[in-house]
Amino acid sequence: MVKEKEIMMTWIEEGTIQVPQLLMSKYKQIGLDETELVLLLHVHSFMEKGVFFPTPEQLAERMTVSGNTCVSILKKLVQNQFIGIDEGVQQDSIGFEKYTLKPLWLKLVDELIYESKQDELEKSLTQESNLYTTFEQEFGRPLSPLECETLSMWLDQDQHDSSIIKAALKEAVISGKLNFRYIDRILFEWKKNGIKTLDQARNYGENFRQKRSKSNQAQRSSATVPFYNWLEQ
Known part of the structure; x- marks a missing residue:
């Protein structure tokens, strides 16, 4: 029983190593294979124990590859900026080299940013495609090159959201003035x-219609719905 407790205490005193879940799920995307990943994890483990510059031989003792293979992998990881080598200073002012995994963490951050941008681009392309389809459905025909260019300008140059452009299209349909100038x-x-926002656009249009309705009640029939002519502004 005493021996079992000693084994348990040894296990606890060895501590644990925290491995980011992101590294385990994205190591392939950032260009690592399984052997390189495991070697980096061992470097991380040594650093957690205060050994900041483990030798290839120390790493090979934990792995199923030779010391020479560890040397080759380490060189490749340094060259490809997965691991860096910094200089540290001991209390007696003696300098020493140490590994740093900051380049690895930066690659993971870059991968997240890239994936986020790709998702945004894909979403934007989908919205743009849907926008073109909506316009063609309302116009009842394919859009001309000039009309397609105008749509692109509204999105890219004027930075209008696709939902706002659709709302403006709807406003034109309601007003019976279906053309790009309007x-x-x-x-x-x-x-x-x-x-x-869509709510702001809806309220803005309704307010203008109410104003024109009041000013033209004497001239217009109650059966006719007065619409605001945006081209008169």
Whole structure:
């Protein structure tokens, strides 16, 4: 029983090594194979125990590859910026070399940023494709090259959200003025007045219609719905 407790205490005193879940799920994407990953984990383990520059022989003792193979892997990891070598200073001012895994963590961060941008790009392309389809459905025909260019300008140059562009298209349909010049004027007025959400656009249009309705009640029939002409602004 005493021996079993000693074994348990030895196990506890050895401590644990924290491995980021992200490293385990993304090591392939950042260009590591399994042997390189395990070697990096052993370097990390040594550093956690205060051994900041383990030798290839020390690493080979824990692995199923030779010391020479460890040397080759370490050189490759340094060259490909998965691991770095820093200089440290002991209390007696004697310098020493030590490994750093900052390059590895930076590669993981870069991979996350890249994937995030790819997701945004894919989402943007999907929204743009849906936007073109919506316009072609409303116009009942394929868009001309000039109209396609105008749509791209609204998205890229004017930075209009696709939902706002669709709302302007809907406004043009309601007003019975389905043309790009009219839609462009709506978007211009909305941007000038700080309209950025669908609710704001809806309320803005309704308020203008109410104002025109009141000012033209004497001339218009009650059966006719007055619409705001954006081109008159």
